[in-house]
Amino acid sequence: MSKRIGTFNVNGKNADTIVEPQMLLVDVLREKLDLTGTKRACAAGNCGACTVLADGDPICSCITLAVAAEGREIETVEGLRAADGTLHPLQQAFIDHCAAQCGYCTAGMLMTAKALLEANPRPTREDVKRALSGNSCRCTGYVKIIDAVMDAAQQINAAKEVAA
Numbered sequence: 001m002s003k004r005i006g007t008f009n010v011n012g013k014n015a016d017t018i019v020e021p022q023m024l025l026v027d028v029l030r031e032k033l034d035l036t037g038t039k040r041a042c043a044a045g046n047c048g049a050c051t052v053l054a055d056g057d058p059i060c061s062c063i064t065l066a067v068a069a070e071g072r073e074i075e076t077v078e079g080l081r082a083a084d085g086t087l088h089p090l091q092q093a094f095i096d097h098c099a100a101q102c103g104y105c106t107a108g109m110l111m112t113a114k115a116l117l118e119a120n121p122r123p124t125r126e127d128v129k130r131a132l133s134g135n136s137c138r139c140t141g142y143v144k145i146i147d148a149v150m151d152a153a154q155q156i157n158a159a160k161e162v163a164a
């Protein structure tokens, strides 16, 4: 297989770009589509910094071939904000709880947490710990991150109750 044009559905939009067969999804996102919020750290599927969602499931984009992402709905941290710029409740909660320091793990944490809250809108702290167990953070000690996810869950549920 040689270079060809691939079509990627990222954050609800289709984007065409030239891909090589061995290209990884993280490289397509960062280098071809200019979506640099997704970070590469260990490059081995161990730290979760590169986590994006594929059809709602968290995947490590550093060990996913780009061609395998074609035909799937990919969500990155850039897609979390609402169209009017309002931050996603998870993003706001990370700010409110000082859950990011260097920020290198943050995009992956946010995407993993988003998948968790969609699958389990009322998680326990243990549920959050378990869900984030594949995401490493060298700075925060995790407590503030867990606090932020718990708070975001509450905010999302409260907003749903108001809207119902």
Ligand code: FES
Residues within 6 Å of the ligand: 039, 040, 041, 042, 043, 044, 045, 046, 047, 048, 049, 050, 051, 060, 061, 062, 063
């Ligand atoms: S950079 Fe992908 S898991 Fe660490």
Ligand code: FES
Residues within 6 Å of the ligand: 099, 100, 101, 102, 103, 104, 105, 106, 136, 137, 138, 139, 140
């Ligand atoms: S905030 Fe620095 S690695 Fe998590």
